[in-house]
Amino acid sequence: MxxxxxxxxxxxxxxxxxxxxxxxxxxxxxxxxxxxFTGVSSFMQGQAEKAGEETLRIGLGAGGDAALFREYLSAWPGKTDVRSISSDTAEAKVQIQADSLDVVFFFPDGFTASVDSLDPVSYTYYYTSTNKEFQVDMIRGISQGFQQSLTARKLAQLSVNERVLEPAQAEAHNIASxxxxxxxxxxxxxxxxxxxxxxxxxxxxxxxxxxxxxxxxxxxxxxxxxxxxxxxxxxxxxxxxxxxxxxxxxxxxxxxxxxxxxxxxxxxxxxxxxxxxxxxxxxxxxxxxxxxxxxxxxxxxxxxxxxxxxxxxxxxxxxxxxxxxxxxxxxxxxxxxxxxxxxxxxxxxxxxxxxxxxxxxxxxxxxxxxxxxxxxxxxxxxxxxxxxxxxxxxxxxxxxxx
Structure with a gap:
């Protein structure tokens, strides 16, 4: 030993x-x-704070009826810079790829009337998934929020309570510590x-x-x-x-x-x-x-x-x-x-x-x-x-x- x-x-x-x-x-x-680790954590926290202050550059195709969308954006809590561009989709793609715009929306003529009359209607938007993740999330969030606003508008016109879409509320409790x-x-x-x-x-x-x-x-x-x-x-x-x-x-x-x-x-x-x-x-x-x-x-x-x-x-x-x-x-x-x-x-x-x-x-x-x-x-x-x-x-x- x-x-x-x-x-x-x-x-x-x-x-x-x-x-x-x-x-x-x-x-x-x-x-x-x-x-x-602390350096990476501080960097990520800084990026998250920066994302909250980022201005989303939105292009709207000329010639379409974007009145409802503009109204929605005016009440949206995030920072936006809305610009009118030509109705040429090729031009829109060029501006997105050149990083002049983050997203471009195109609305057809008579969009508001079609929504109010329940006629089938659609709108189109272009973006690139290579954008920063928070920008992509903001773009998708705007589109989803706009759709919800259209639903609320139509229900109000029909004098239907919005709660009819969610007749019951679910309360989830995570019991994991x-x-x-x-x-x-x-x-x-x-x-x-x-x-x-x-x-x-x-x-x-x-x-x-x-x-x-x-x-x-x-x-x-x-x-x-x-x-x-x-x-x-x-x-x-x-x-x-x-x-x-x-x-x-x-x-x-x-x-x-x-x-x-x-x-x-x-x-x-x-x-x-x-x-x-x-x-x-x-x-x-x-x-x-x-x-x-x-x-x-x-x-x-x-x-x-x-x-x-x-x-x-x-x-x-x-x-x-x-x-x-x-x-x-x-x-x-x-x-x-x-x-x-x-x-x-x-x-x-x-x-x-x-x-x-x-x-x-x-x-x-x-x-x-x-x-x-x-x-x-x-x-x-x-x-x-x-x-x-x-x-x-x-x-x-x-x-x-x-």
Whole structure:
């Protein structure tokens, strides 16, 4: 046991000397991500405020009867700039594509009379879906609102109460808590980042203390020491595992810091985020998340160390381990897709079960059965990876592969 601790401390010192590893493990998730997330949030908030002040440029084709539409626009709460243009649709399309107008409406002659007499009538408008999303929403909202105003006008002429169209009012009550609602939306992001950073936190130390030692010629010295092969491996494994764990915890802390900063800016509107954060840091939730993270961490540490031991050089180890990132990203992202939930089948799929299990824990909606299967499968995969890695390390041909 003393040999394992000695090797563990030695390898940990080597890892902590590498500034690049420290930056990736700590600085990136704790500093860069909060700044990035709050920056994006502030930008989106600014864009939303800007959208509320945006003036919609509306063209009306000449020669048509647009009296009712002009009357509707005069009462519309948004800012509009209404211009008359020629009745040529080709000219209208040119002006829209040239960004001179946002939308052009064409109304036929006698439109008002046709509406009042219930004769079939239609109007046309042109816009481009490549406009800003809020502009497209405004255009569609204007058209829908205008249609509703025409309906109200006709009902008034017929002395019919508008409530006849909605004889009953529906009252919907969402019984999901704020934590459940926000957890279902952003709960998949947190496990995605701690999965990725757990892998990154294992990758670089594993490459340095295995393939890197081969290049430096220090691995042979370690192998002829009194420590057994198993002691050497376990010391390295513990160092790599601790590095991955710290990196994953830093990623979670970075996201929580980001959420705190965003919720502070949003004020009362962010009560759901705050409730979700408080739920995450509850002792029960922390223990459940650790139960998922620790076997995942052991799995990554064993696999990355095994591949790095097999590699001849640091660069070769990098080439062998880097594809793991691609393999890991896909199931991590799949866990964020709507409709993909934790059940007895997905609980057996590596990485995906971590993403879904953590998402359920964060949302506070985890079911005991699938969660237990997730823990069992993760522990089984971690043990298999560890056993395979130890056996691999004990074979001389793999260590001295030259």
């Amino acid at each position: 003393n040999n394992i601790i000695t090797i563990f401390r030695k390898e940990l010192k080597e890892i902590l000397r590498d500034k690049r590893t420290l930056i990736i493990m700590l600085v990136l998730p704790l500093v860069v991500y909060p700044l990035l 704020n934590r459940e609602q926000f957890g279902s939306i952003i709960g998949g992001i947190i496990p995605y980042f701690f999965i990725i950073f757990c892998l990154i936190g294992c990758m670089y130390p594993a490459m340095d203390i295995a393939a890197g030692e081969k290049e430096r010629g220090t691995l042979e010295t370690l192998l002829v020491s009194p420590a057994s092969r198993l002691d050497i491996y376990l010391g390295k494994f513990m160092a790599v595992g601790l590095s991955g764990f710290i990196s994953a915890m830093a990623a979670i802390a970075g996201i929580l810091i980001s959420s705190k900063m965003i919720s502070a800016e949003a004020g009362a509107e962010a009560s759901g985020i705050m409730e979700m954060m408080e739920g995450i840091i509850q002792p029960g939730s922390v223990l459940l998340l650790l139960g998922i993270l620790l076997p995942l961490n052991a799995f990554f540490a064993a696999i990355t160390l095994m591949l790095s031991i097999y590699a001849r050089t640091y660069k070769e180890a990098q080439g062998m381990i880097s594809p793991m990132m691609i393999v890991t990203v896909f199931p991590s992202v799949a866990g964020m897709l709507p409709g993909v939930t934790l059940n007895y089948v997905t609980a057996l799929v590596p990485i995906l079960n971590v993403s879904l299990g953590a998402k359920e824990i964060i949302s506070g909606t985890a079911e005991t059965g699938p969660l237990v299967v997730t823990y069992i499968s993760l522990i089984a995969f971690a043990l298999l990876a560890l056993m395979a890695s130890v056996r691999f390390f004990n074979q001389e041909k793999n260590i001295m592969r030259g």
